[in-house]
Amino acid sequence: MTKKYRNGEIWEFEREMSGRTGGGGGGGGVGGVILGIDGGTTSTICVCVPLLPLQQSLHLPDPLPLLARVEAGCSNHNSVGETAARETLEQVMAEALSRSGSDRSAVQAICLSVSGVNHPTDQQRILNWLRDMFPSHVKLYVRNDAAAALASGTMGRLSGCVLIAGTGSIAFGFTDDGREARAAGAGPILGDWGSGYGISAQALTAIIRAHDGRGPQTKLTNSILQTLGLSSADELIGWTYADSSWARIAALVPAVVSCAESGDEVANNILQDAVKELALSVNAVVQRLGLSGSDGKGSFPLVMVGGVIEGNKGWGIAQEVINCISKDYPGVVPIWPKVEPAIGAALLAWNFLKDSHQE
Amino acid sequence: MTKKYRNGEIWEFEREMSGRTGGGGGGGGVGGVILGIDGGTTSTICVCVPLLPLQQSLHLPDPLPLLARVEAGCSNHNSVGETAARETLEQVMAEALSRSGSDRSAVQAICLSVSGVNHPTDQQRILNWLRDMFPSHVKLYVRNDAAAALASGTMGRLSGCVLIAGTGSIAFGFTDDGREARAAGAGPILGDWGSGYGISAQALTAIIRAHDGRGPQTKLTNSILQTLGLSSADELIGWTYADSSWARIAALVPAVVSCAESGDEVANNILQDAVKELALSVNAVVQRLGLSGSDGKGSFPLVMVGGVIEGNKGWGIAQEVINCISKDYPGVVPIWPKVEPAIGAALLAWNFLKDSHQE
Structure with a gap:
């Protein structure tokens, strides 16, 4: 050798x-x-x-x-x-x-x-x-990395849909016969509003709008200014100009969730919109690949990963996304993986190897 | 001396x-x-x-x-x-x-x-x-630069509201007694959706959504891909990552206006939303400064400048903004300046000088 x-x-x-x-x-x-x-x-x-x-x-x-x-x-x-x-x-x-x-x-x-x-x-x-x-x-x-994320929930089977909602968001689907499709995952300029970045950017925008009179007052103002150590909404402009990295902005999601949990209507609407966006991206993939069968009622696995879905169980973003998808596709079977994506990748390798021996 | x-x-x-x-x-x-x-x-x-x-x-x-x-x-x-x-x-x-x-x-x-x-x-x-x-x-x-823009329309009087909608957007108001207020103008991360950048980013998002199945088909796809010399919507992701400068993205506004003029519903909705955003930013300033008097029916000048307002008279963004503002503030008097802002600045200097002689 x-x-x-x-x-x-x-x-x-x-x-x-x-x-x-x-x-x-x-x-x-x-x-x-x-x-x-x-x-x-x-x-x-x-x-x-x-x-x-x-x-x-x-x-x-x-x-x-x-x-x-x-x-x-x-x-x-x-x-x-x-x-x-x-x-x-x-x-x-x-x-x-x-x-x-x-x-x-x-x-x-x-x-x-x-x-x-x-x-x-x-x-x-x-x-x-x-x-x-x-x-x-x-x-x-x-x-791509969506494959490992899906496989971490399906124990190595590359079939079904995975929704990743962390700093960014993407829905990715795979069929048994090798087709695949994606939705969203295009970055903040191209409107990934269900992502952690999207949620936080909407929250920052809501603060500016409350401040300049375009929008209703919101608890987000005090909560986020305090989190960032700023004393006025004006200072947010300088804060975003100084460093517009997505992860820095996405890190504000927990503050948005807290405000929504404490009954703030503005924060609640931002999360509801994010839920609709995330559900829409899954639905687009399911529709294109026909994952739910010809009558739309067939079952399919939906593996859910990422900080926005995992880290915020108080308000229940993940459950709301499932509820929203269920209206169109009642056969959706949500899966929260017990292993990490790298194990998913190992399971994929194992299954590929097995298939290659059977051929 | x-x-x-x-x-x-x-x-x-x-x-x-x-x-x-x-x-x-x-x-x-x-x-x-x-x-x-x-x-x-x-x-x-x-x-x-x-x-x-x-x-x-x-x-x-x-x-x-x-x-x-x-x-x-x-x-x-x-x-x-x-x-x-x-x-x-x-x-x-x-x-x-x-x-x-x-x-x-x-x-x-x-x-x-x-x-x-x-x-x-x-x-x-x-x-x-x-x-x-x-x-x-x-x-x-x-x-700030809004003062010269306002003065270019009011012949040097620092009183009323100016709406600047170019790559970015901002509404700025001044009262005779020296108060001032602004709305929007916080940059793309903080949601200036009425700006040239905002309009174009929404159009790019609409193309991605049509492509991945989340949104309706639109003429924007062919029009903008052709403008940019790209062959597929997928390539837009790389295009925005390569250089996300606001002006480069805002330059797509004429393509959005063309599509709206040719009857494309998606492009039309984007412009309608931008109109609402621009009108809202003016209304917030008028409200906070009380520019339209105690009954809200008093007249006030609204000076309108910037590429989004000046350059796209076909679809009529400027007229739509005025119509929208008029619903709340019927006394709005739109002014399209005949001179450039630098002349406005000279007129401001002239008036300040005159006032200082009278004091």
Whole structure:
């Protein structure tokens, strides 16, 4: 077997390990392994799990045994550039294998589910890069980050819809026959109003409108000015000009939820609008892919992830979104994943591997 | 009289002129002059007009005699920093005086109406700087850029409301007794939806929504993709990420107006919403200042300027805004200025000077 040392430093541990165990193909101290990678704009997580007998696939152990879990920074090539993104991905994979007492020759399959992969060309570029780094028997799968998020709720089945509502928002759907569709996820300029950024920007706007007489007074004013340490609504203009990063603005969602919970009508309306936007993006995907069958009543899984959905159970954004979707698609089956997306990616790799053996 | 040569190069012409005319205080070849400066984020314009006998103020010649007009770049200190902003302002004033065959000793009054002046501290800082540059008899007035825009329509009277709708939008009102109020003008993050940026961002959002199934089909898709040389709505995401400058996005307004004129319902609704937003910002100012009197039926001038209002007379944004305001304030008197804001600034300086003589 050819080992390719593309990056001496990163893969150095393999030579040391090879020396210790007497060398050869077997892959260090453990049997075959699978890598699942969830590469996002905020962080990148790689898990290494043991390859279980393929017959076990219907009854996976719960929790899945984990050999290693490694976390690093951004691996979205749109944000940090291709070189930095690849270095991050290569490092988390090497580190996960090293910590597992394993090496590249032991890897059976990799699923790299990474944000910023939106076109087949993105996918092919990353596949070529991975292909060059791993032995030829390794099965490689590259998807966008929505795939891992969906799989974390469906235990590795790439079928159904996932709604991600964090700083940004996107709905992504996959069918059993390989079709896929997305809605929203176009960023703040292009109106992702259901996202954490969208909710917070609407709240800031409501404060300005109350201040200059265009809108009703709201508890958001005191709550958010206090959160930001500002003394007047005027100062919000300078605050947004100083740094308009989406995450900084999206961090205000908890204040909006608190105001809505305490009965503020303006905050409540902002959350209601966000709920409608999120439901609409799911409905658009379900409609386009026909996920609910020809009569619109078939059941389909809807995996829900992201800070806006997970972190704010008081007001109940997630439940409101489900209620809203149910009016059009009563067969929606909401799923709150018990595992993280990187595990979802590992499960996808496992299922792809199994399918490739059955073919 | 003390001449202060703060910047040898910029004011060099005064020494040469002084030599030619035999020197002294009289101010070169002409009598007293007034400087009006409209300092904006896109450009800075300085006009030099002759001082007319003060009794003439009720019957100003039309057009106002112009000794010089000089144009330069940005003088908003928030955009380019204080040093660059001041250099631009100093240069346009020197150049206008030089071209008028005049110098600083001939100046009777200056009105500097510049964007980015939002607090009394901004105003005082610029006043101190001007004070240090001009002889002590010169009357100095510093206001934000809305003042010159209003005065360009009211022939120098700082009373009434001005609506500026270009890349951004703002409503600004002034009363005879010196009160003032503003609405909107807080930038795109804080929801200036009536601005050119707001209209265009809504249009781009509508294209994405039509594309992913969340919204109705619209002629905006073909029209704007063609304008931008893109082949698919997906590419809009990359286009906005590549450069999200407001002016680049606001430049799409004519395409939105064309689509509305050709009967596109989506484009029409976007313009209707923008009209409501613009009218609301004017109404908020009129309400807070009581510009329409105690019964709300008094007349007040509304000066309307900016690319969104001036450049799109086909669909009639300006007329729709007036119609909308009239429902609440039937005394609104729309004014489309015949002169540019820099002339408005000169007229303000003229009126301030006259008032100071009467005091």
